[in-house]
Amino acid sequence: MQLPDVVRIPLPEGRDYEIRIGAGLLGQSASWAGLPRASAAVIVTNETVAPLYAERLREQLAAVYARVDVVALPDGESFKDWPTLNRVFDHLLQEALDRKTVLFALGGGVIGDMTGFAAATYMRGVPFVQVPTTLLAQVDSSVGGKTAINHPLGKNMLGAFYQPVRVLADLDTLDTLPDRELRAGLAEIIKYGPIADAAFLDWIEDNLAGLLSRDKALLAYAVRRSCEIKADVVGQDEREQGLRAILNFGHTIGHAIEAGLGYGEWLHGEAVACGMVLAADLSCRLGFVPQAFVERLRSLIQRAGLPVQPPQLGVERCLQLMRVDKKAEAGDIRFVVIEGVGCAGLRPVPDDLIAAVLRDHGAG
Numbered sequence: 001m002q003l004p005d006v007v008r009i010p011l012p013e014g015r016d017y018e019i020r021i022g023a024g025l026l027g028q029s030a031s032w033a034g035l036p037r038a039s040a041a042v043i044v045t046n047e048t049v050a051p052l053y054a055e056r057l058r059e060q061l062a063a064v065y066a067r068v069d070v071v072a073l074p075d076g077e078s079f080k081d082w083p084t085l086n087r088v089f090d091h092l093l094q095e096a097l098d099r100k101t102v103l104f105a106l107g108g109g110v111i112g113d114m115t116g117f118a119a120a121t122y123m124r125g126v127p128f129v130q131v132p133t134t135l136l137a138q139v140d141s142s143v144g145g146k147t148a149i150n151h152p153l154g155k156n157m158l159g160a161f162y163q164p165v166r167v168l169a170d171l172d173t174l175d176t177l178p179d180r181e182l183r184a185g186l187a188e189i190i191k192y193g194p195i196a197d198a199a200f201l202d203w204i205e206d207n208l209a210g211l212l213s214r215d216k217a218l219l220a221y222a223v224r225r226s227c228e229i230k231a232d233v234v235g236q237d238e239r240e241q242g243l244r245a246i247l248n249f250g251h252t253i254g255h256a257i258e259a260g261l262g263y264g265e266w267l268h269g270e271a272v273a274c275g276m277v278l279a280a281d282l283s284c285r286l287g288f289v290p291q292a293f294v295e296r297l298r299s300l301i302q303r304a305g306l307p308v309q310p311p312q313l314g315v316e317r318c319l320q321l322m323r324v325d326k327k328a329e330a331g332d333i334r335f336v337v338i339e340g341v342g343c344a345g346l347r348p349v350p351d352d353l354i355a356a357v358l359r360d361h362g363a364g
């Protein structure tokens with residue numbers, strides 16, 4: 001049995017937890033040792049992932065919990081909403097499951113965010129475990145305790161900070177991931193370079209072809225390094241009082257694209273990829289980075305098969321969507337800007353500059 005890579009996320013009050021990364025972890029009994037004791041576990045997943053992995057997980061958990069239920073939600077970003085979240089609560093209450101019940105989020109970021117929110121709120125909080133099965137979820141969404149659902153007027157607008165008790169990333173689950181989803185995950189991996197680690201950006205550029213062809217050793221390194229960077233940031237600023245905002249690079253425009261298109265037309269990673277190009281351009285126009293950096297990032301994102309030009313939502317519509325971004329203050333839009341490769345900060349940016357960037361990139 002291959003031992004997992006372990007990244008620890010340091011948090012106060014005994015809430016620190018392990019991110020275990022490795023091949024075949026889902027089917028290993030050691031993966032599930034030491035979790036909170038309870039009489040029941042509920043695997044929350046979706047209709048695509050359930051037939052692939054739910055039975056394997058259920059078999060493992062049956063050795064730990066007397067009862068293991070599976071709740072399979074419809075698949076898609078458009079279902080990251082109240083009515084679908086309610087299906088989890090309906091199940092928990094109809095089955096009279098108690099406040100020790102452990103929830104397992106088996107799937108991508110949509111399932112992780114929704115299960116986390118359900119865990120944060122069911123009976124005011126039950127433990128949950130993240131079992132991410134997309135690249136994006138393994139490198140980002142399963143780590144750090146941001147949980148949420150969307151609102152038609154804004155992305156992730158209803159949620160809570162609520163940490164899992166463990167993250168278990170089985171790299172073998174990536175074998176079944178469609179190529180488009182793999183590329184979307186690469187967007188969040190690329191993000192970590194400009195905001196925190198110049199050497200990692202070099203590494204991604206050098207190894208992009210291998211990552212796209214799913215070389216397991218390269219994917220393992222990309223997942224581990226991404227988790228290390230995110231764990232370090234979240235460990236310093238769990239509730240986004242300051243530093244954590246850097247993880248939002250590319251998301252101000254990215255979230256506006258997702259909401260503006262009605263959730264699901266562009267994948268989250270695609271919208272973030274394009275958002276990073278525009279935010280890099282903004283950083284350049286503010287005088288922080290040279291044009292060569294913008295071109296470098298654009299070229300990497302393009303090579304990863306990700307979009308670099310926004311949809312034609314219209315400048316005013318984009319600005320309107322960005323005013324409800326969680327980083328905005330009193331209607332002033334704030335952007336994560338790159339201040340040098342590997343270094344980022346949150347800055348207010350005047351509407352006319354944002355409008356110029358949107359217009360020049362073809363958004364309206």
Ligand SMILES: NC(=O)c1ccc[n+]([C@@H]2O[C@H](COP(=O)([O-])OP(=O)(O)OC[C@H]3O[C@@H](n4cnc5c(N)ncnc54)[C@H](O)[C@@H]3O)[C@@H](O)[C@H]2O)c1
Pocket residue numbers: 046048049052075076077080107108109110111113133134135136137140141142143144145146147156173174175176177178181184185267268269
């Ligand atoms: N909480 C956070 O910190 C955080 C961070 C980044 C993104 N997010 C959120 O995560 C979501 C995006 O996550 P995502 O990219 O994983 O999308 P997703 O959850 O929609 O999953 C992508 C697709 O892949 C399918 N899938 C999942 N695992 C599979 C597998 N192993 N094999 C085959 N198909 C599989 C899913 O059914 C889905 O169709 C967005 O809602 C975004 O807002 C949250």
Ligand SMILES: O=C(O)C(=O)C[C@@H](O)[C@H](O)[C@H](O)COP(=O)(O)O
Pocket residue numbers: 140144146148155156188240244245247248251326
């Ligand atoms: O963990 C964080 O912090 C992030 O910002 C990670 C992002 O990749 C992620 O998409 C997150 O859900 C966005 O957070 P939000 O606060 O802008 O909704």
Ligand SMILES: [Zn+2]
Pocket residue numbers: 140188251268272
């Ligand atoms: Zn994201």
